[in-house]
Amino acid sequence: MGKKILTEHINVPGIETYEVYRKTGGYASVEKALKMTPTEIVEEVKKSGLRGRGGAGFPTGMKWSFIGKNNPVHHLVCNADESEPGTFKDRYLMEKLPHLLVEGMITSSIALEAHLSYIYIRGEYMWVYRILEKAINEAYANGWLGKNIKGSGFDLDLHVTCGAGAYICGEETALIESLEGKRGNPRIKPPFPAVVGLYGNPTVVNNVETLMDIPWIMMNGGEAFAKIGIGKSTGTKLISASGNIKKPGVYEIELNVPVEEFVMSDEYCGGMQTDRPLKACVPGGSSVPILPAELLFKTAKGEQRLMTYESMSDGGFATGSMIGSGGFIVYDDRQCIVRNTWNFSRFYAHESCGQCSPCREGTGWLEKVTWRLEHGYGKMEDIDLLWDIQRKIEGNTICPLGDAAAWPVAAAIRHFRHEFEYHVRFPEKVKDRKHFEYEPWEKVKYLMAKEEAVAV
Amino acid sequence: MSLVAKSNKGVNLSEKTLARIEVLKSRFPEGKKKSALLTILHEVQDANDNWLSIEAMDMVAEILSIKPIEVYEVASFYTMYNQKPVGKYMFEFCRTSCCVTRGAEDLIDYTLNKLGVKEGEVTADGLFSVKATECLGACGYAPMLQLGDNYHEFLTPEKMDSLIEDCKAGKVELLSKV
Numbered sequence: 001m002g003k004k005i006l007t008e009h010i011n012v013p014g015i016e017t018y019e020v021y022r023k024t025g026g027y028a029s030v031e032k033a034l035k036m037t038p039t040e041i042v043e044e045v046k047k048s049g050l051r052g053r054g055g056a057g058f059p060t061g062m063k064w065s066f067i068g069k070n071n072p073v074h075h076l077v078c079n080a081d082e083s084e085p086g087t088f089k090d091r092y093l094m095e096k097l098p099h100l101l102v103e104g105m106i107t108s109s110i111a112l113e114a115h116l117s118y119i120y121i122r123g124e125y126m127w128v129y130r131i132l133e134k135a136i137n138e139a140y141a142n143g144w145l146g147k148n149i150k151g152s153g154f155d156l157d158l159h160v161t162c163g164a165g166a167y168i169c170g171e172e173t174a175l176i177e178s179l180e181g182k183r184g185n186p187r188i189k190p191p192f193p194a195v196v197g198l199y200g201n202p203t204v205v206n207n208v209e210t211l212m213d214i215p216w217i218m219m220n221g222g223e224a225f226a227k228i229g230i231g232k233s234t235g236t237k238l239i240s241a242s243g244n245i246k247k248p249g250v251y252e253i254e255l256n257v258p259v260e261e262f263v264m265s266d267e268y269c270g271g272m273q274t275d276r277p278l279k280a281c282v283p284g285g286s287s288v289p290i291l292p293a294e295l296l297f298k299t300a301k302g303e304q305r306l307m308t309y310e311s312m313s314d315g316g317f318a319t320g321s322m323i324g325s326g327g328f329i330v331y332d333d334r335q336c337i338v339r340n341t342w343n344f345s346r347f348y349a350h351e352s353c354g355q356c357s358p359c360r361e362g363t364g365w366l367e368k369v370t371w372r373l374e375h376g377y378g379k380m381e382d383i384d385l386l387w388d389i390q391r392k393i394e395g396n397t398i399c400p401l402g403d404a405a406a407w408p409v410a411a412a413i414r415h416f417r418h419e420f421e422y423h424v425r426f427p428e429k430v431k432d433r434k435h436f437e438y439e440p441w442e443k444v445k446y447l448m449a450k451e452e453a454v455a456v
Numbered sequence: 457m458s459l460v461a462k463s464n465k466g467v468n469l470s471e472k473t474l475a476r477i478e479v480l481k482s483r484f485p486e487g488k489k490k491s492a493l494l495t496i497l498h499e500v501q502d503a504n505d506n507w508l509s510i511e512a513m514d515m516v517a518e519i520l521s522i523k524p525i526e527v528y529e530v531a532s533f534y535t536m537y538n539q540k541p542v543g544k545y546m547f548e549f550c551r552t553s554c555c556v557t558r559g560a561e562d563l564i565d566y567t568l569n570k571l572g573v574k575e576g577e578v579t580a581d582g583l584f585s586v587k588a589t590e591c592l593g594a595c596g597y598a599p600m601l602q603l604g605d606n607y608h609e610f611l612t613p614e615k616m617d618s619l620i621e622d623c624k625a626g627k628v629e630l631l632s633k634v
Contacts, residue, residue: 085552085591116485123498123536124592126605130634159483164494164534167590181493181526183533199488240596242554248596286553286591327595329554343553347590353533433561 001267002254003228005216005236006209010096016131018138021099027144029103029215033110034152041111045214047222049234054079054170054207055285055325057309066194067112068202074114075203078105078211079175080121080128083167084285085347086327089238090208092250094121094128097212098135102158104211106144107218109156112204116157120179123164132160167351171399172205174353185355186399209238229255233308237323239268243281243330246270259283259305259312260297263330276332276440280416283312284324286344287404289411290337291321317411333440337416338423339433341409342370348405359402362393366409373420376427383420387413422448461540463509473503477519490522493530497537502631506546507538535589543578543585545623545630548602551588554595563599564588566613570620583623604630 014020021027033041046061067074078101082090094101101119109117121129136158139145147155161179163169169178173187176198197203213235217225226234233255242248245263247270253262262268263278272278278293299305300319305312312323331340349363369386372378390406397403413420419441423430426447429439469477477496484491496516497508504512508531517524531537538546549555549564564586568574571584578585594600597609606629608619622628 082593083591086554086595088593088595088597091593122593123494123534124602126498127607127632127634130632134634161480161483161491161495162498164498165536165589166534178494179491180488181490181520181530183529199485242595242598243557248598250596282553329557329595331557335557340553340556343551343556347552350590 002252002257003236004252005225005228006093006097006100006212006238007252016096016098016135018099018135018142021097022142025219026099027103027106029107029218030110030144031150032218033107034150034154036110038111038113041107041218044222045111045217048213048217048225049222049232050210050213050217050225051232051234051309052207053209053213053237053326055084055287057323060206060210063194063206064108064112064204066192067204068195071202072113073116073199073201074112075198075201076105076109076112076114076117077172077175077179077198077203077205078117078119078208079170079172079205080119080125080132080208081163081170081175082125082208082325083122083170084287084325084327085344086242086282086285086329087240087325088242089240089250089326091125091128092240093208093212093238094125095131098131099139100212100215101132101208102135102139102144104214105158106139106149106156107214108204108206108211109158110154114204115155117159118179118198119158119160120169120175121160121162122169123162126162129160129162136160166353167347168353168399168401171401174399175205176203183353185353186401188398230306230308231310233310233323237307237326239307239326239328241269241328241330244273244276244278244332244335245330246273253307255306255308257307258297259307262307262328263296269328269330272330272332274332276334278330279333279335279441280331280337282321282327282329282331282408284322285327286329286347287400287407288322288324289317289320289407290340290415291411292415295319295415317407318414321411333442334434334437336374336430336433336436337412337419338370338374338430341412342367342374344408345370345405348401352401352405356397356402358393358396359405362389362402363405365389366393366405370409373423374430376423376430378420378424378427380421380424382424383413383417418445418448461509463504463511467500467504467509467512467515469500469503469515473499481520489520490526493520493522493527494534496520497527497531501537505541506544507541541578542587544583545603545628546585546587548587548589548592550590550592550594550598550600550602552591552595554591555598555600558598560599563611563613563616567616570616584620603628605632606630 051057169184174184178184299314345366349367354360394406480492513527600609
């Protein structure tokens with residue numbers, strides 16, 4: 001069993017209530033932080049090597065140290081707008097451990113000298129929003145929030161507010177716009193939120209899991225956190241596992257577990273759902289490149305692939321992927337990569353805010369062209385057209401949604417071009433969306449060889 | 457997104473809803489009350505048969521002392537706000553990849569067939585409508601749907617049958633139990 005930092009007490013009955021949470025040692029990090037200077041706390045977090053758990057993996061301590069000192073009014077905002085397909089870990093954490101998030105927010109607000117902080121949660125998690133409201137009220141009632149917290153002279157107001165169904169609001173500047181009661185259109189950076197954020201004040205936006213790691217780091221020291229994991233992948237990470245595995249769910253892993261062990265062992269995913277073999281995996285949420293089975297457990301160099309930031313991206317986008325948000329989606333050979341690519345493209349076309357032309361127009365094109373390929377109306381040139389469109393979106397938009405829409409298409413073509421070609425050559429065979437359930441790729445690939453022989 | 461529609465009746469907010477709106481406004485600094493817009497729209501939608509008519513949105517503009525267009529542009533951006541009437545029980549199925557690997561497409565087809573509607577239509581008795589949505593963050597508990605504030609997970613055709621029956625019998629809670 002690996003070490004559990006966040007989920008150690010998650011099954012204690014009543015842990016969602018203030019009394020039980022406090023009895024397990026809750027809020028001790030706030031008491032400790034109140035006796036330290038903000039710089040000392042930031043240094044401790046830097047030592048831990050903690051990297052943002054929302055997906056980008058940016059070092060948290062460094063992000064904190066950027067907060068604008070020119071303006072004394074600072075805000076901390078928790079990004080609980082978890083919407084990356086495949087990711088459901090923050091919901092699990094907040095449902096069970098709302099007070100750990102409140103504690104992490106208070107301790108982090110002390111470090112950032114923020115006196116007004118917010119949790120922004122996606123609107124669909126309405127019951128979790130109520131759980132957080134309740135936890136915040138309990139924290140106020142017990143003197144952990146409000147004026148002069150525990151006689152320290154430090155004031156903090158913390159509130160929760162919610163969105164209303166928009167993936168884009170997970171992007172930090174779109175989240176800030178939404179928090180100001182506007183459409184979730186990302187802002188042009190720079191200026192970064194650390195300089196001009198919520199209400200024009202310096203603001204740090206952190207993911208739920210990141211903020212929940214802070215109390216442990218405060219109590220056990222940054223060095224102890226850095227000892228867990230490998231290299232620059234320190235600590236533990238929550239992985240949301242879904243798709244065709246035996247035991248879908250949320251697992252806390254040390255950042256050193258081999259991918260094969262994660263998928264196959266009973267401690268985690270428990271192996272494949274049925275006797276149908278593994279075909280592909282999206283290891284870090286829908287935006288990251290899909291990996292074919294042969295590149296999942298081993299890197300292109302033949303080394304064991306690990307659940308770490310570095311190992312998961314070994315080989316770059318050519319033969320690697322990213323750990324991203326930890327949304328780990330497993331596909332068996334019943335699943336069609338073309339259909340899945342269309343599914344993701346439809347998602348991004350639906351969620352594009354429409355501000356930047358390459359994304360607004362490009363995601364629409366990606367959806368239309370993948371749709372016609374999937375439904376048997378595609379042409380061979382469509383595959384190159386898709387490549388061309390995704391290339392023209394990537395890097396040409398204000399926010400990373402454009403890249404996120406482009407990467408899954410590029411990776412699908414890179415690793416599964418033969419399936420796209422199959423859809424073009426055998427439109428009758430792909431009309432039923434379950435065609436690979438009846439006749440998986442391994443059974444039909446001989447057709448492709450025959451066709452080529454005839455063509456020659 | 458469709459154009460905003462007018463309602464055939466006025467919008468009346470209960471004392472409880474008005475008090476709740478005051479709580480939501482109190483979370484934001486003076487001069488920044490517009491920040492409460494999204495949460496207030498949720499409350500008003502709940503009080504207005506789960507949709508936002510022009511009258512309802514104009515009322516929110518008045519509550520926050522902002523221009524109506526500032527409300528319309530937000531209501532039309534976010535997918536959870538309904539700008540035309542929906543069924544009392546709106547099944548919002550997740551249709552994204554992870555749920556698809558677990559049979560979401562079959563379940564959506566099954567439900568549409570059973571209710572005899574197309575996506576977005578309301579049944580003749582006004583009780584049901586079906587909407588396919590993007591990832592709801594329940595990928596490990598698929599297939600699933602959202603009904604009101606609550607999630608229904610690990611669904612099967614049998615569970616769908618009994619959920620529909622329970623709705624008809626008025627036994628299904630739409631608001632969050634917490």
